[in-house]
């Protein structure tokens with residue numbers, strides 16, 4: 001009922017807008033108009049109301065040169081404050097954010113990251129498994145790495161789980177590096193050192209994945225002291241990356257997106273319940289209008305938002321849409337959102 005009411009209000013505003021725009025376009029202006037031969041009137045007339053009623057051009061007014069995406073694996077929105085993730089909080093203050101974005105079902109790492117980069121629900125990208133299985137190939141569809149790489153921008157993907165190799169084809173990443181933190185032995189600094197190297201090399205799209213909070217959650221429970229400690233530590237790494245960007249001259253013109261792949265409850269995740277499904281989604285940088293987003297954001301809106309920001313083509317088969325509200329643009333009132341067959345609980 002509320003939805004219908006809002007739609008009717010919007011429809012009436014739209015109709016009023018059309019009427020007033022048409023009326024103003026037909027009102028004679030005071031400025032002198034030189035006589036126009038009658039024969040030319042017909043083709044000229046339509047252009048005036050067209051301009052007056054045209055929807056705002058959805059073209060970013062300021063340049064966004066590159067995009068930096070960070071995913072904190074298993075980060076529930078309520079962990080940000082609890083873990084005192086100061087750098088994420090600072091990006092929320094300078095950017096647009098929502099603490100009620102939704103991931104996909106199943107709410108697990110590989111399908112969710114695949115949805116993030118492909119802009120589609122798991123039914124389309126089909127990467128519904130959650131292990132590294134080389135013969136399974138790659139998530140289907142045109143993803144944001146494909147598009148960015150195709151226009152000659154440098155792309156890099158640094159992850160903490162090898163299975164994330166499945167989210168995009170090797171040919172679309174100029175650099176792919178992973179550290180499997182689930183191994184007994186791992187070099188904790190490697191994700192950091194690889195990422196710093198990639199920042200300094202320059203990039204059009206750089207995506208970094210921190211597995212640590214998820215690993216701690218499975219071992220010690222979600223929102224445990226250990227998990228919050230892991231998130232806090234990786235937030236410091238994010239701060240380091242931002243400093244490196246500033247020092248190397250790659251901060252201005254960079255759109256930064258911070259999000260997660262799923263939340264968790266007890267020592268697990270994967271269900272269609274709010275604790276597992278609800279994720280933070282933060283965007284900060286040029287053109288972004290700061291504040292809390294009213295738009296219902298889905299994880300698969302990330303790829304379209306990146307495409308929009310970089311001026312790349314929005315794919316017709318994407319399930320997601322750019323988060324226009326973050327750019328101060330109107331929200332599409334007819335947007336449905338949500339993956340088919342998935343009812344939020």
Ligand SMILES: [Zn+2]
Nearest residue numbers: 073074109261
């Ligand atoms: Zn995960």
